[in-house]
Amino acid sequence: MQKPIRSLAALRTAIDQVDSKILALLSERGQLAHEVGELKRADGETHFYHPDRESEILRRIMQENPGPFTDAQVASIYREIISAGLALEEALQVAYLGPAGTFSQMAAQKHFGHSAQFQPASSISEIFRLVDSGQTQFGVVPVENSTEGSVNLTLDLLLDYPLQICGEVQLRIVHNLVAKIPMAQISRVYVHYQTRAQCRQWLAASLPHVELVDVPSNGVAAERASSDPEGAAISTTAAAEAYALDILQAGIEDNPENTTRFLVIGKIATRPTGQDKTSLVVAGINRPGSLHALLSPLADANVSLTRIESRPARSAVWEYVFYLDLLGHCQDPVLSPVLNALAEQASFYRCLGSYPKAVY
Numbered sequence: 244m245q246k247p248i249r250s251l252a253a254l255r256t257a258i259d260q261v262d263s264k265i266l267a268l269l270s271e272r273g274q275l276a277h278e279v280g281e282l283k284r285a286d287g288e289t290h291f292y293h294p295d296r297e298s299e300i301l302r303r304i305m306q307e308n309p310g311p312f313t314d315a316q317v318a319s320i321y322r323e324i325i326s327a328g329l330a331l332e333e334a335l336q337v338a339y340l341g342p343a344g345t346f347s348q349m350a351a352q353k354h355f356g357h358s359a360q361f362q363p364a365s366s367i368s369e370i371f372r373l374v375d376s377g378q379t380q381f382g383v384v385p386v387e388n389s390t391e392g393s394v395n396l397t398l399d400l401l402l403d404y405p406l407q408i409c410g411e412v413q414l415r416i417v418h419n420l421v422a423k424i425p426m427a428q429i430s431r432v433y434v435h436y437q438t439r440a441q442c443r444q445w446l447a448a449s450l451p452h453v454e455l456v457d458v459p460s461n462g463v464a465a466e467r468a469s470s471d472p473e474g475a476a477i478s479t480t481a482a483a484e485a486y487a488l489d490i491l492q493a494g495i496e497d498n499p500e501n502t503t504r505f506l507v508i509g510k511i512a513t514r515p516t517g518q519d520k521t522s523l524v525v526a527g528i529n530r531p532g533s534l535h536a537l538l539s540p541l542a543d544a545n546v547s548l549t550r551i552e553s554r555p556a557r558s559a560v561w562e563y564v565f566y567l568d569l570l571g572h573c574q575d576p577v578l579s580p581v582l583n584a585l586a587e588q589a590s591f592y593r594c595l596g597s598y599p600k601a602v603y
């Protein structure tokens with residue numbers, strides 16, 4: 244039998260009733276999270292934020308998600324609920340590559356929710372300085388892009404500072420041509436070099452004769468375009484909104500899967516969740532077969548290597564260090580002895596951190 248169609252008024256009444264139930268449950272959850280905070284306080288814990296627990300909650304919610312919302316949608320709603328509750332216990336301060344409206348800010352908000360306190364930094368180096376000096380508890384730094392590869396400065400700074408990687412965030416990067424003027428009147432486009440590389444083909448095909456002006460971030464690109472009567476920028480929708488620019492064309496990145504991976508840096512260690520990654524920096528003795536020897540304990544134990552990147556060692560000419568990302572946590576019973584074996588083989592070894600894999 245067909246379900247009778249409900250009137251608009253009846254549907255709205257039903258929605259109001261559901262909203263009241265959601266609100267009551269939200270309050271109950273907030274009270275429970277507060278009690279956890281009280282317990283932690285009584286135990287003398289200095290931080291309330293537990294990224295491992297948060298990623299377990301989000302994964303479970305995504306697994307149980309009956310629809311119609313997507314997994315990413317329910318995860319971001321829960322992220323905000325957790326973030327709001329945590330803000331009542333502890334004001335998390337997070338540095339990101341500013342100004343406001345950058346992808347780094349979007350990544351930071353995706354990971355910490357909008358209730359954390361975000362501090363724009365003028366460079367990636369400044370983010371490391373802010374976290375190291377304790378001015379912010381965490382920082383979010385870009386580490387690789389699926390089109391353009393590694394952010395070398397981040398890799399080098401990870402070695403320079405005694406900080407821990409305590410999370411990762413993946414963000415789909417959508418670039419837009421934004422301006423206050425129509426496309427035909429554009430003489431200059433302000434663009435960050437990474438963005439320019441990700442939109443190379445589109446720029447060559449669509450705006451072959453305009454001047455491309457290098458700027459330090461996507462946010463600054465929008466800011467400069469807003470005060471140039473012949474200028475446009477490639478930037479985010481958030482920056483376009485902040486500087487009252489129109490989106491002339493959305494999604495101009497050459498690769499429709501364009502994604503950037505960010506790392507969360509801080510001073511806390513996370514416990515294993517069963518869905519973790521470990522990042523290492525290692526160097527071998529400079530002789531034939533040393534990289535093979537370094538990696539063989541991983542292959543023997545069937546450990547997945549998700550990334551390997553080399554960088555100049557900076558201590559000697561033509562010597563290199565290798566950045567490795569592995570699946571698993573350094574405290575996992577399988578991975579722990581493998582890491583010990585690898586450390587014994589290596590002339591240099593440092594674990595940059597074990598952390599939950601990006602959830603969505």
Ligand SMILES: O=C(O)C(=O)C[C@]1(C(=O)O)C=C[C@@H](O)C=C1
Pocket residue numbers: 276279280291292293294296297300324325328329
């Ligand atoms: O389980 C905890 O340790 C909590 O503090 C609760 C809670 C939550 O809201 O679920 C809040 C903050 C933490 O980062 C993780 C989880």
